[in-house]
Amino acid sequence: MAAVGEQGMSAYEAARERTVQENKRKMEALNLHHLSAAIKMAPKTPSPMVMPQIRGLICLPHPAMRCHFFDPCSSLNPLITRTPRKPTDSIYLARYGSISMKARLEATRKAEELESELDPEVPSFVKAMLHSHVVRGFWLGLPSHFCDTYMPKKDCIITLVDEKDEEFDTNYLAYKKGLSGGWAGFALGHGIRDGDATVFQLINPTTFKVHIIRAASDDDDDEVAE
Secondary structure, three states: OOOOOOOOOOHHHHHHHHHHHHHHHHHHHHOHHHHHHHHHHOOOOOOOOOOOOEOOEEEEOOOOOEEEEOOOOOOOOOOOOOOOOOOHHHHOOOOOOOOOHHHHHHHHHHHHHHHHOOOOOOOEEEEEOOHHHHOOOOOEEOOHHHHHHHOOOOOEEEEEEOOOOOEEEEEEEOOOOEEOOOHHHHHHHOOOOOOOEEEEEEEEOOEEEEEEEOOOOHHHHHHHHO
């Protein structure tokens, strides 16, 4: 080791060399070199597991790591449960053939004619069936003026009675003025299709008698022509 103050070393360099040598002596006295080496050789302690926070998902890490989805609407008790859906080919293709605009209008005309023959003292309306009513979504909006005049002001169960007097419960959503849960079961069970027309007759405050008018498909027209 060169002596401090060696010839050719500036005053600054000499002072710096003295500081370096002093620090080395202190580290050796405190055994810091061995302590630093021991820390480097020690096995690393794994950091505690941090569970991801995902909106709408509650994870329980112990003991089974089970995850449960949180439904913000679960506190709202549904009026009735949803009807299990069937495959599309058994829903929509149960009756083959496309429906022309002429056939749609004819079905609606027949429904209006049927309504005119019903008791005028019993409120009723005609509803033409669309794709969203009977294929995807299964939401049936009712005429706004009819709901304002005759329907309950709060959500409730509305019973649909078919032409065989069989009853089907549905959810009526007052603020949206339409039928939700249960309507799919009625529509699928009766094979109602886009293009058909229906007559809803309010036989009591929470019960509709439903008459279904089938629209003729283009295939039906071809068979008649032959």
